[in-house]
Amino acid sequence: MPLEYSITYKAENTYEEWVYEAYWQFLVIPEENESQQFIGVNFTNTINANNEFSINGHGFKTIRVHPKQKFNEIGFEANFKLIKKEINPFDFKPEEDISRSYEKIQELDFKVDYEAFLRTTHFTHIPEQKTPLFQFDLAKSIFDNIQKLNEYTYGYIHFNADATDVQTTLDEVLKIRQGVCQDFTHLFCALARMNGIPARYVSGYLHQGNGYFGDSQMHAWAEAFIPHVGWLGFDPTNNILAGTNHIKVAHGKDYSDCSPLKGVVYTAGKNETVHSVQVSSQNQQ
């Protein structure tokens, strides 16, 4: 049964000194796709500055705010309503010929077409290991291996909301083996790419009604490209496939392509930002 979601995203910024000029860009609007149908968006800020919609460099819709008066406090609130189709993540035609899939990922055309999502980036760089952390079993299908990788990542890192921050890179995560959804996703993407599978970082919202890990912030998971199947979502923080509870906003090579809030604020002195996210749902009649 499709679900109707209602999502509230809030950000409160306070500044020690007056701010005379600032720009913010929010990447928080759910993507419209096959399983996500948009009903409405409402965006407000507390100082009545204009809210502009704009498409960013990676093709995702953003909201930009550029106040024209001085302020030292500003709050943003976004409300989204959308209908999410019920997803059965296993509903796809499995790969018939395993060896053909492995041949496919070796082809130059394939590597060129998916180059961006095979590339090692700042956040998906793994320091050299004596033995590879995770290697595909070539007797099994790519899907089976990716699912194994999901499980592996889930088991490798222990969820701890205080161990890392948005700047943390994988060498640190591998040392402490603790982290949040961002770290799980980076590790998953890095290991999938090392095995020749394009993987992308996805940011979005998780409906937490079912006791999943996440927090009251935005969630992150991954999509892996499986030849002859397409992009499939995997949530290594919860060891599940992305489904009806995952509401996608954007994807990219890593967190830096998807950070929900970018700001350019011309001010001296300190500032503080508090974010919160609420997701609620009701069954569609």
Next chain:
Amino acid sequence: MVNLENQIFSSYQRNPVLFDEIFDERGQVKEVYSKLFNLYGEHSINDYVNLNEKAKSSFFNQGITFQVYDKKKTQEKIFPFDLFPRIIPPEEWKIIESGAIQRSRALNLFLWDIYHDKKIIKQGIVPMELISSSANYLDQMNNVDPPGGIYNHISGTDVIKHTDGQYYVLEDNIRCPSGVSYVICNRTALKRALFGVFNHYKTYSVTNYAENLLDLLETVKPKGVDVPNVVVITPGMFNSAFYEHSYLAKTMGVELVEGRDLFVENDFVYMKTIQGPQKVDVIYRRIDDAFIDPLEFRPDSSLGVPGLFAAYKKGNVTLANAPGTGVADDKAVYTYMPEIIRYYLNEEPILNNVHTYHCSRPKELKYVLNNIENLVIKPVDEAGGYGISIGNRLSKKEIEVVKAQILLSPRKYVAQPIMSLSVHPTYIDKSESFEQRHVDLRTFTVLGKDKEFVLKGGLTRVALKRGNLIVNSSQGGGSKDTWVLKT
């Protein structure tokens, strides 16, 4: 008649190993220079010293200066100007001009391809690493069609004359090549000092650059704009090329702005003026990609305009050169230029490429490590002559350091045989006489929609230190007025 008693050349020492542009192997003045040689001979070296001093102070007084970056401090300097001009005969210029256009066109098609279908990579002609490991490849430019289909609107192609008398391209600068303002200022200075000499040759004018640049920028205006509002954006007065930015804006008759003078609203770009916001359509930007928009690229950039890239992608404003163009301004791409020209234009390269060894290829890496003393080692992604090591100038210890650097990241380095740049008589303050100094030539090519133009002239850069091969102004080089002769 060649006047062998020419007193200002009486102490000129000719190194027979080097290719001298004005004297042949037997020490005779080449025909194209003979008139110049005789005219200069009518002056005494003292006259020359006086003129030289006057020219220098005129550069200072006009504020024609640039900044040199150093770890400790930045310095404001004049770009040393040499009063003995370089002459390029018409038949040689034809090769340079057509070769520079050929390269610009090929690079433009290459850029279109690697940001669209990537055929040249899929067909295995250039390796994928050229884009996947280049810091200048912008994913955001994939499938973006720049206005008029142009990426490298302005190119600076550096050519040298080797001992074989042939021209070779050393690099194609297609990010924000600078130096064109000096071409024009050098001409003014030379005419002011030695009009009587200049007047004896039929030389092409160089003052039409600004009008051609403006013309080009207008050919790539956004759709639906009638008369485009063009601006030049500069990082500011502390940038090494600030003089040039202001010069170009002034001569094109357009506004010179900094990032903070512009803002973006609803994906259109506006300039703040005392009469209120004024829409901007074409931006000749002299800011590197990473700094143009803190919301899209480096968030700590205070030089750019927040939201500029989204406005560009929407087609509401043109940026010249296009974002992402720098990927082709890479010494590793340079090495594939002959293949790139053949692939897109189905023509043979007009200008020679210097043979290049890629340290990313194990076999070539081995050769490089074993022959460093005969090679020039260059980092693939640095500009301005920074990070270059010349093998035969290195001590044993330095060679080991360079080797270690290469081994640490082979993809970052290429190596080329040490090319012997031609030499040109250059007045040296210290000895108060003319001495041989190495020169190169930076040409300026402008590419627009149905428009191609190479400035007939260019910047002859001189390495002022004896024996030095690095001519960049940031490395203590000087320059000469360059005369392209009419047929």
